[in-house]
Amino acid sequence: xxxxxxxxxxxxxxxxxxxxxxxxxxxxxxxxxxxxxxxxxxxxxxxxxxxxxxxxxxxxxxxxxxxxxxxxxxxxxxxxxxxxxxxxxxxxxxxxxxxxxxxxxxxxxxxxxxxxxxxxxxxxxxxxxxxxxxxxxxxxxxxxxxxxxxxxxxxxxxxxxxxxxxxxxxxxxxxxxxxxxxxxxxxxxxxxxxxxxxxxxxxxxxxxxxxxxxxxxxxxxxxxxxxxxxxxxxxxxxxxxxxxxxxxxxxxxxxxxxxxxxxxxxxxxxxxxxxxxxxxxxxxxxxxxxxxxxxxxxxxxxxxxxxxxxxxxxxxxxxxxxxxxxxxxxxxxxxxxxxxxxxxxxxxxxxxxxxxxxxxxxxxxxxxxxxxxxxxxxxxxxxxxxxxxxxxxxxxxxxxxxxxxxxxxxxxxxxxxxxxxxxxxxxxxxxxxxxxxxxxxxxxxxxxxxxxxxxxxxxxxxxxxxxxxxxxxxxxxxxxxxxxxxxxxxxxxxxxxxxx
Numbered sequence: 001x002x003x004x005x006x007x008x009x010x011x012x013x014x015x016x017x018x019x020x021x022x023x024x025x026x027x028x029x030x031x032x033x034x035x036x037x038x039x040x041x042x043x044x045x046x047x048x049x050x051x052x053x054x055x056x057x058x059x060x061x062x063x064x065x066x067x068x069x070x071x072x073x074x075x076x077x078x079x080x081x082x083x084x085x086x087x088x089x090x091x092x093x094x095x096x097x098x099x100x101x102x103x104x105x106x107x108x109x110x111x112x113x114x115x116x117x118x119x120x121x122x123x124x125x126x127x128x129x130x131x132x133x134x135x136x137x138x139x140x141x142x143x144x145x146x147x148x149x150x151x152x153x154x155x156x157x158x159x160x161x162x163x164x165x166x167x168x169x170x171x172x173x174x175x176x177x178x179x180x181x182x183x184x185x186x187x188x189x190x191x192x193x194x195x196x197x198x199x200x201x202x203x204x205x206x207x208x209x210x211x212x213x214x215x216x217x218x219x220x221x222x223x224x225x226x227x228x229x230x231x232x233x234x235x236x237x238x239x240x241x242x243x244x245x246x247x248x249x250x251x252x253x254x255x256x257x258x259x260x261x262x263x264x265x266x267x268x269x270x271x272x273x274x275x276x277x278x279x280x281x282x283x284x285x286x287x288x289x290x291x292x293x294x295x296x297x298x299x300x301x302x303x304x305x306x307x308x309x310x311x312x313x314x315x316x317x318x319x320x321x322x323x324x325x326x327x328x329x330x331x332x333x334x335x336x337x338x339x340x341x342x343x344x345x346x347x348x349x350x351x352x353x354x355x356x357x358x359x360x361x362x363x364x365x366x367x368x369x370x371x372x373x374x375x376x377x378x379x380x381x382x383x384x385x386x387x388x389x390x391x392x393x394x395x396x397x398x399x400x401x402x403x404x405x406x407x408x409x410x411x412x413x414x415x416x417x418x419x420x421x422x423x424x425x426x427x428x429x430x431x432x433x434x435x436x437x438x439x440x441x442x443x444x445x446x447x448x449x450x451x452x453x454x455x456x457x458x459x460x461x462x463x464x465x466x467x468x469x470x471x472x473x474x475x476x477x478x479x480x481x482x483x484x485x486x487x488x489x490x491x492x493x494x495x496x497x498x499x500x
Contacts, residue, residue: 039378039485041072041136048083048247049126049159050182050261051219052144055151056121060144063384064105065113065408065444069136069484072110076132079103080116080140080159083125083184083219107134113383113444115411125219126159127186137484139444141384145463145473150178151253153366154463156475157261158382162186162245166264168237169324170287170354170369171250173197173225178253179262181237183212183246184219191244195222198289199232202322214246221251234326236289236352239264257358257367260475265371268292268350272372275339276393276458276476277302277332279430282365283358284329286340290319294349298342300327303395305336308426317342319351337430339395339456357476364470368460370478375454376403376447377481382459383444385433389462392433392445396423399453406448407434411441423455433459447479 052060064080081103104116104126110133130138140159146152162185171179185191195209206227214220225231239248253259266272268291277284290296296319301308311332319325332338342353354371385407394403402422409416414436423429436443447457457479464472 038488040488041069041484042486043135044129044131045135045138046161046186047128047138047140047159048162048184048186049080049140049142050157050184050249050251051125051221052123052142053146053155054121055146055149057147057149058120058144060118060123060142061384062105062116062140062142063113063411063442064107064140065381065383066107066110066130066134067137067379067381067446067484068110069133072133072136074133076130076134078107078128078130078134078138080105080126080128083127083217105140110134111408113408113411113442115442125182125184127184127217137379137381137482139381139383139482141382141477143384143461143475150255151259153258153260153471154461154473154475155260156461156477157249157263158477160247160249162247164241164245166239166248167289167352168250168262169265169289169352170262170356171224171235171237171252172233173228173231173235174233175231176255179224180221180251181224181239182219182221182249182251183214185214185216185244185246187244188216189244190215191246192242193246194240194242195227196238197224197227198236198238198322198324200234200324204228234287234324236324252369254367257365260368262354262369263371265352265354266374268352270344270348270350272342272351272353273339273395273397273456274353274355274370274372275395275428275456275478276370276460277338277340277355277357278359278460279333279335279337280359281333281357282331282361284332285326285356286329286353287324287326288317288319288351288353289324290321290349290351292349293321295320296349296351297345298348298351299345301341302332303339303341303397303426303428305427305429308341316345321349337393337428339393339428341397359472359474366472366474368474368476370458370476373456373478374480376449376457376479378449379482379484380447380457380479381444381482382477382479384442384461385445385459386442386461387435387439390433391430391460393428393430393458394421394423395428395456396425396453397456398425400425401452401455402450403455404448404450405433406446407436408444410436410439410443413440414438414443420450425453
């Protein structure tokens, strides 16, 4: 092997580490994947946060956290700033230099969360990047409190990476809902985006949702009800970028049930897990959609603290191809926290799914969303946990699994604490997570798979207080793998001797 070949191998490894692309084994290679690739920390991450609210009463907290990752180096930098910036060429082309804004957040080192805040209706969308040792697993939580008005409540969302394809089952164009899809472009060139709605009878025709322009370093909110003349209670939203890339999230506001962010569902899959339904949920609605040409037939089960339970009267769900299916499960948890598990029966097509969860009764109700999510994997991270009000839900839909949960230091002080949990197969464990010793401020949680079957998780944040008497202000964030590492080529032979 010559030096040119060695250089190509090094270049491939560096490219994979920087971009996050996985390196696959060669065609026809049936070797062990553990031998074919190694895992290295990513070297750059991008996150985008949507504009938090249109309410003058909105108070928003931003919390950033990067876990400590072995092998990620000794230095790095990160910042989260306004997505909207003035371009010097005046044409919005992205070719000119942007006017620098003071970052909302400037993380300094892994293992130490930092917080920022904004208030009112003028808070912009944010765009951020991290590199070096601040990139692997970088997580930012945006949490907004709105005391009154349509969509009042606690609105929480994990700021997300830009992409080109998103599914949002659980959106609505009903008269009592004001749902906006927020599209944020982090790049120096415009993105062109198509927004398609699917109702109970299939695709909803609309020319308005085609070819939406999202200018460089900007964010565009689109009111979903403007895309159709016929309001529908349950719709699935598909967002695709023809050119460029965006981050996307739906802000759903209900006249009576408050509001929250609806994040994108995990990619279509045969088995779907929606973790962390609160024990005191008074109403749960399941919305599912199959994007393929075939129908889906699903077994519906609740993973309770003691095992899987089939909800009476809702044993199965048939989802027709290209049509949104919805079913009201009522107070399905019956006083015990649980997670919904959908499994295929027979030759069933992959689906996307989400839950709308309501707590409280009468005029004192609040809602949140739980989309289908990926497993915890190697490590999952969630920021903005409080000394009181955080609840961690862990679900093992198959075999039992063990995870290590670490509470970071606080934004203003505190000592990290770690605890291990074993979740029995087919059950959901709902616990108050560990709290850092001497906590000041908020803190982050990391969940790492230790052994056993796959674990899925979510975190509920409850900040009910006297400002809105009787209303259970809450939000739920799922805990998918934070993708802090990437596969890179691995050589079975020690090549160092060939360099001499």
